[in-house]
Amino acid sequence: MRPLRSATLVAAILGGLWTSSSAVDSEIGVILLSNSGPRGWSKMVNRAVREAAMPYPTHVFYGAGDTPAQQSTLQGMVQDLEDSGANTIIVIPMTVSPYSQAFRQWKYLLGVDVQPGFNNVPLFPVRKNSTVKFAEPLNDSAVVVEILLDRISEISRKAEEECVIIVTPGPRDDVDNIQWESVLKSLSARVKERGRFKSVEAATLRDEAPSEKRQQALRVLRQKVDKAQQSGRAIVVPLVLSSSGIEHKISLELRGVAYTYNNKALLPDSRISEWMRSQLP
Numbered sequence: 001m002r003p004l005r006s007a008t009l010v011a012a013i014l015g016g017l018w019t020s021s022s023a024v025d026s027e028i029g030v031i032l033l034s035n036s037g038p039r040g041w042s043k044m045v046n047r048a049v050r051e052a053a054m055p056y057p058t059h060v061f062y063g064a065g066d067t068p069a070q071q072s073t074l075q076g077m078v079q080d081l082e083d084s085g086a087n088t089i090i091v092i093p094m095t096v097s098p099y100s101q102a103f104r105q106w107k108y109l110l111g112v113d114v115q116p117g118f119n120n121v122p123l124f125p126v127r128k129n130s131t132v133k134f135a136e137p138l139n140d141s142a143v144v145v146e147i148l149l150d151r152i153s154e155i156s157r158k159a160e161e162e163c164v165i166i167v168t169p170g171p172r173d174d175v176d177n178i179q180w181e182s183v184l185k186s187l188s189a190r191v192k193e194r195g196r197f198k199s200v201e202a203a204t205l206r207d208e209a210p211s212e213k214r215q216q217a218l219r220v221l222r223q224k225v226d227k228a229q230q231s232g233r234a235i236v237v238p239l240v241l242s243s244s245g246i247e248h249k250i251s252l253e254l255r256g257v258a259y260t261y262n263n264k265a266l267l268p269d270s271r272i273s274e275w276m277r278s279q280l281p
Contacts, residue, residue, distance in 0.1 A: 026057055033092065065109045162197050222257060229258050
């Protein structure tokens with residue numbers, strides 16, 4: 001592989017670059033996108049990428065893409081893959097939901113969408129000569145269903161008497177929240193069918209929404225768990241990629257309500273690596 005230029009060298013150091021010997025001068029390159037996370041997050045993601053054993057040169061980008069430095073890092077990654085022979089770049093968003101400002105910003109910076117995710121950040125899309133193919137996020141995919149079922153099974157006793165509540169952070173925007181709740185409804189139905197639980201529903205916490213909407217979301221969560229406990233045994237599981245504090249918020253907000261909680265996130269889990277690999281041709 002050609003030596004990295006200085007900007008791309010920084011990108012490789014910060015995000016990681018994986019290249020198989022058979023992928024040198026590959027016509028396909030991969031960029032995996034991830035928000036910044038809690039301590040140890042990048043190490044966890046990098047490990048998952050290594051375990052995926054991507055057959056093409058692969059960069060991992062961390063951040064929402066809302067600063068000139070991050071735009072420059074992403075530009076360096078695209079340029080490096082193109083210099084290695086890539087005319088197609090597969091972009092894999094390492095996120096559960098597409099309904100966020102960061103997700104829209106990623107698509108904007110990579111020229112997939114004309115609408116930026118952050119209207120108050122004057123950045124331009126990266127320059128590129130390759131075709132960008134943007135994969136879907138995890139959403140309500142089979143891998144999410146399987147992992148959630150495993151998390152629930154660890155604390156389940158008698159499925160037909162249990163009411164499951166899937167808790168996810170949720171978006172800031174009201175329209176985004178409505179769309180995300182539609183996906184969560186589909187996910188809940190699949191988990192209920194597979195697990196044969198008495199009921200399964202989801203709740204969004206909306207941590208980044210205005211205070212009034214956050215408080216409303218928390219009240220809804222409490223009501224759902226309280227109702228679940230009254231009609232069966234309440235089980236609560238988070239739908240997050242990593243433990244990031246949501247488990248503490250749930251414990252705080254559900255004080256005085258009886259429920260059983262498994263705070264394990266989707267990662268670490270080898271099936272996420274398999275999902276990454278499945279996004280490739």
